Amino acid sequence: xxxxxxxxxxxxxxxxxxxxxxxxxxxxxxxxxxxxxxxxxxxxxxxxxxxxxxxxxxxxxxxxxxxxxxxxxxxxxxxxxxxxxxxxxxxxxxxxxxxxxxxxxxxxxxxxxxxxxxxxxxxxxxxxxxxxxxxxxxxxxxxxxxxxxxxxxxxxxxxxxxxxxxxxxxxxxxxxxxxxxxxxxxxxxxxxxxxxxxxxxxxxxxxxxxxxxxxxxxxxxxxxxxxxxxxxxxxxxxxxxxxxxxxxxxxxxxxxxxxxxxxxxxxxxxxxxxxxxxxxxxxxx
Amino acid sequence: xxxxxxxxxxxxxxxxxxxxxxxxxxxxxxxxxxxxxxxxxxxxxxxxxxxxxxxxxxxxxxxxxxxxxxxxxxxxxxxxxxxxxxxxxxxxxxxxxxxxxxxxxxxxxxxxxxxxxxxxxxxxxxxxxxxxxxxxxxxxxxxxxxxxxxxxxxxxxxxxxxxxxxxxxxxxxxxxxxxxxxxxxxxxxxxxxxxxxxxxxxxxxxxxxxxxxxxxxxxxxxxxxxxxxxxxxxxxxxxxxxxxxxxxxxxxxxxxxxxxxxxxxxxxxxxxxxxxxxxxxxxxxxxxxxxxxxxxxxxxxxxxxxxxxxxxxxxxxxxxxxxxxxxxxxxxxxxxxxxxxxxxxxxxxxxxx
Numbered sequence: 001x002x003x004x005x006x007x008x009x010x011x012x013x014x015x016x017x018x019x020x021x022x023x024x025x026x027x028x029x030x031x032x033x034x035x036x037x038x039x040x041x042x043x044x045x046x047x048x049x050x051x052x053x054x055x056x057x058x059x060x061x062x063x064x065x066x067x068x069x070x071x072x073x074x075x076x077x078x079x080x081x082x083x084x085x086x087x088x089x090x091x092x093x094x095x096x097x098x099x100x101x102x103x104x105x106x107x108x109x110x111x112x113x114x115x116x117x118x119x120x121x122x123x124x125x126x127x128x129x130x131x132x133x134x135x136x137x138x139x140x141x142x143x144x145x146x147x148x149x150x151x152x153x154x155x156x157x158x159x160x161x162x163x164x165x166x167x168x169x170x171x172x173x174x175x176x177x178x179x180x181x182x183x184x185x186x187x188x189x190x191x192x193x194x195x196x197x198x199x200x201x202x203x204x205x206x207x208x209x210x211x212x213x214x215x216x217x218x219x220x221x222x223x224x225x226x227x228x229x230x231x232x233x234x235x236x237x238x239x240x241x242x243x244x245x246x247x248x249x250x251x252x253x254x255x256x257x258x259x260x261x262x263x264x265x266x267x268x269x270x271x272x273x274x275x276x277x278x279x280x281x282x283x284x285x
Numbered sequence: 286x287x288x289x290x291x292x293x294x295x296x297x298x299x300x301x302x303x304x305x306x307x308x309x310x311x312x313x314x315x316x317x318x319x320x321x322x323x324x325x326x327x328x329x330x331x332x333x334x335x336x337x338x339x340x341x342x343x344x345x346x347x348x349x350x351x352x353x354x355x356x357x358x359x360x361x362x363x364x365x366x367x368x369x370x371x372x373x374x375x376x377x378x379x380x381x382x383x384x385x386x387x388x389x390x391x392x393x394x395x396x397x398x399x400x401x402x403x404x405x406x407x408x409x410x411x412x413x414x415x416x417x418x419x420x421x422x423x424x425x426x427x428x429x430x431x432x433x434x435x436x437x438x439x440x441x442x443x444x445x446x447x448x449x450x451x452x453x454x455x456x457x458x459x460x461x462x463x464x465x466x467x468x469x470x471x472x473x474x475x476x477x478x479x480x481x482x483x484x485x486x487x488x489x490x491x492x493x494x495x496x497x498x499x500x501x502x503x504x505x506x507x508x509x510x511x512x513x514x515x516x517x518x519x520x521x522x523x524x525x526x527x528x529x530x531x532x533x534x535x536x537x538x539x540x541x542x543x544x545x546x547x548x549x550x551x552x553x554x555x556x557x558x559x560x561x562x563x564x565x566x567x568x569x570x571x572x573x574x575x576x577x578x579x580x581x582x583x584x585x586x587x588x589x590x591x592x593x594x595x596x597x598x599x600x601x602x603x604x605x606x607x608x609x610x611x612x613x614x615x616x617x618x619x620x621x622x623x624x625x626x627x628x629x630x631x632x633x634x635x636x637x638x
Contacts (some may be wrong), residue, residue, distance in 0.1 A: 023391070030388050038376040041417065114372035114433070117336045119361040120389040 024121040031115075031128020032135075035102065039136055049098065050140055053091040054147050060087065060211065061151050070213050070245040077152060082245035084153045085165070085238040086210030089230060091144060092173025093205060095137045096180035097197035102129055103184030104193035112280070123277045130177040137173045141166060156242030165240035168261045172233045175265040178272035185279045209247050210234050226251035229264035236261040288313040289441050289472035290335060295344035297330050297496075304330040305341065306496035312474055312489070314440075317467050319487030320476040321594070327496040328476035329369065332445045335474065336366045349441045362390070365434035367444045371426035372433070375419040379410050379429050382418060386433040397436070404432040408462070424455030431462065442466065442473045448482060460485060480591050492597055500597050507593045514562065515586045516569055518555045521579035526553060532572045533557040536565060553581070 039046055060083050065076035103126065106112045115125045145153075145166075155162045184193045207224050208214075208231040214222050225231055226249050236257035238246050253260035290312040297305040304327045312318040320328045333339045335346055337357040346353035349363035373382045380401055387397025405414045408428040413421060418429060427447065434442065447463070448456040463486055467473055477483050483490050484504045492500040492507070500507060516536070520529050526548060533546045537557045546557045559565055566585045573580060 027389060030385055034374060034377060034381075034385055037381065038374065041376045109375075110368050110370040110372035111374060113333075113338060113368055114366065114386070115389065116338055117361060117364065117366040118386065118389045119358055119391055124389075 020121070024124060024127075027121040027124035028127040028131060031124055032131040033128075035129050035132030036135060039132065045098070046136060046139075049094075049136070050143055052094070053087055053140070053144050056087050056090070057084070057144070057147055057151060064211070068212060069216070073244075078244050080152050081154065081243045082238070083211065084148045085234050085241060085243055086205075086208075087148075088141060088144065088166075088169050088237065089172065089210055089234045090201075090205045091140060092137050092169050093176045093201055093230065094198070095133045095140075095173050096176045096183075096201065097194055098136070099129055099133050099177040099180030100184035100187070100193040100197035101190045102133075103181050104188055105190040107185065107188050108190060116280075122281055123273070126178075126181045126273075126276055126280055130174060130181060133177045133180075134170065134174050138170060141169065153243075157240060161240045161242075164258075165237035168233050168236050168240070168258065168265070171265045171269075172230070172261065175268040175272070178269055178276055182272055182276040182279060185276060204228065204230050208234060209245075213245060214247055214249070222249075223251070226254050229261075229268065232257050232260035232264050289315075289349055290318070290474050291345075291347040292331070292335065293345040295331065295334055295346060296342045297334060297339065298342055303496045305334065305344075308344070308493070308496065308498055310474075310491060310498070312472055314472050315467070315470050316488040317473045317475060317486055319483035319490045320474060320493055321478075321480065321483045321490050322476075322493035323478060326493045328493055329445055330496075331493070332366075332368075332443050332474065332476060336364055336443050337361055362437075363439050363441055365437075365439040365442045367431050367434040367442070367447055369445045369449060371423075371430035373418050373426060373429050376417055378415050378417055379405055379421070379425075380414045382429060383433055383436060387436045390437045392437065400436055404435060408432045422455075424451055424458065427451060427455065427459060428462070431459070435466070438471075440470075440472060442471050444473065444475045446476055446478065448477070448479065456482075480589060480594060484589075492594065494597070500593070508588045510593065510596075514560070514588070515556050515558050516566060517582070517584050517586050518569075518573070518580060519582040520553050520555070521581050523550075523553055525578045526550070526555065528576055529555055529573060529578055532576065532578075533569065536561075536569055536572075556586075559585075 061076070061080045065079040065083070066074060068074070068079055070079050070082040103112075106115075106125070106129075112125065180197050183197050187193045187196050207221060208228045209225055210230065214225045214231075217225060226247070231247070232253040235247055235254055238244075239257055247254045249255075253264075288311045290310060292308055292310040295305045295308040296303070306327070308327065308331055310318065310320075310331070320331060322328050330339070334341045335348055335353060337353055337360055340354065348360050351360045351363065353360050374385075377385065383401035383404060384394075384397045387400050388394060390397075392400065402414075405411050408431070410425060410428060410432070413425060418426060421429065431444075431447070434444075444463070448459055451459065460482070463473070463475075467486075473486075475483070475486060488503065489501065490504055490507060491498045500510070502510075516533065518529060518533065520526060530546050530548060533555055534557070536559060537546060538560055546555055548555050561568075563585060566583070570580070570583060573583075
């Protein structure tokens with residue numbers, strides 16, 4: 001067989017079953033698979049991604065535990081149980097940085113241009129990336145939960161409620177990766193995306209009920225913390241895990257944390273997905 | 286009938302900069318157009334508009350018979366793009382890269398796999414197929430990138446500076462691949478800063494500067510605008526320059542276009558425009574010999590595209606950094622250059638008649 005005939009006898013593209021939606025799903029899965037293969041081949045990223053929350057678990061448990069009062073108790077064991085929902089929530093939101101760095105890298109390396117020149121579903125590059133991040137986040141949560149159990153964290157509700165708690169955490173994480181996607185498309189350099197993807201997360205996760213009892217904050221901070229989307233998920237999972245330190249506040253999200261968590265996460269997801277996909281379509285360098 | 290790639294009056298501005306300032310292109314099916322110009326001339330912007338990556342502010346573009354602005358997704362099925370940087374995932378193997386792109390071109394998984402295997406062999410990447418692309422050399426990455434662009438063998442290909450940054454051996458090899466592709470009937474638009482590349486690969490050349498096409502034609506036509514060939518002589522003795530000049534002047538192009546002999550004193554080099562080729566060269570050598578003038582070097586020199594470029598744009602093809610900032614296509618200097626090149630063309634036509 002000569003080279004010439006081999007290049008000419010190319011198969012033609014076929015329409016995927018299921019039309020537009022079917023193609024969206026299959027294209028997204030192809031991109032997700034690609035990103036998961038990458039994660040397997042750069043295990044350092046996954047390992048360091050785990051290292052940071054584990055360090056937080058240990059540091060917060062043993063350094064702050066005993067000196068911070070939760071629900072009127074300064075018992076270190078109580079603080080540890082209180083802490084875990086906060087650490088879990090912080091961990092899922094930190095996946096944002098991975099998404100933003102990954103997409104910025106794809107922009108920089110010209111891969112986004114290649115993808116945009118292909119007859120593929122428009123949102124698939126971003127959906128695939130965020131789905132891969134979701135898988136990574138889920139694995140991180142499993143490892144983290146085991147570490148938490150080792151330092152004395154326990155749940156006090158039935159398995160379904162506990163799973164629902166993790167479900168809300170994952171949904172929050174998934175919604176946040178779309179913020180990451182938008183940041184990645186906007187900054188275009190992986191280095192800037194890593195820091196840009198992280199800096200704003202510190203105030204978001206600290207001005208909340210994640211690590212401290214908000215009733216001891218100044219009033220205006222307390223209001224912010226009560227309405228912080230992040231707090232709703234922390235409160236909801238704390239409640240679903242049966243852990244101590246559930247905030248007693250008259251603010252609506254703190255009264256109905258599960259519903260508030262769902263609403264916030266879906267809202268973030270819809271808004272940032274729309275913005276990110278629009279940005280992707282018009283990306284220019 | 287418009288060609289496989291057709292553009293009319295493309296304008297694209299980025300803030301103050303008119304990256305494209307009314308570009309017209311027409312590439313007949315199965316031919317290669319070389320878009321030649323310095324950095325910042327608008328070559329990449331033109332490719333990005335034609336490959337649906339950005340929308341022009343105004344103008345019309347048709348690729349493979351499809352309207353780029355109205356049917357972008359249909360256009361994407363019919364084109365392959367190989368950009369300035371190898372757009373491959375370093376952490377995937379060569380095979381995984383090609384299969385992924387194949388599937389995203391909406392091939393079935395099985396077709397994508399078959400096609401990937403075939404192209405890996407074809408581009409001499411068979412041995413490295415299952416290594417991550419991170420381990421590939423620059424030339425291998427380029428070949429993988431090109432293979433990815435060819436996965437469905439699109440009828441229309443765009444290559445944006447395909448050999449920039451490659452060493453001469455890899456460049457030669459890639460040229461070979463591109464030539465085969467074209468022999469196979471693919472229509473190709475190629476941008477390059479290398480005149481040699483356009484000279485070798487392109488049927489037609491469009492010289493772009495400041496977002497405008499300032500000249501077009503075949504390589505030979507463009508060179509002919511330069512007034513054809515010259516004889517260059519380096520004499521051995523400095524005091525023989527005067528005699529040699531007189532002899533060369535006698536052989537210089539006659540008529541209204543009569544060129545004068547230019548003399549470089551310190552290198553003892555004389556240059557004269559001629560028509561008459563090798564036969565005239567032999568005559569000049571005989572004349573010089575008859576007068577006992579010793580020659581260090583003599584040759585018939587045809588203009589290179591570099592000469593063309595400098596004449597048309599007033600600057601060399603690769604020293605453009607300065608121009609990118611200040612000037613745009615509307616500046617009087619560039620309009621004047623365009624006028625000049627047209628005049629040269631007309632003169633040439635007149636001469637032919």
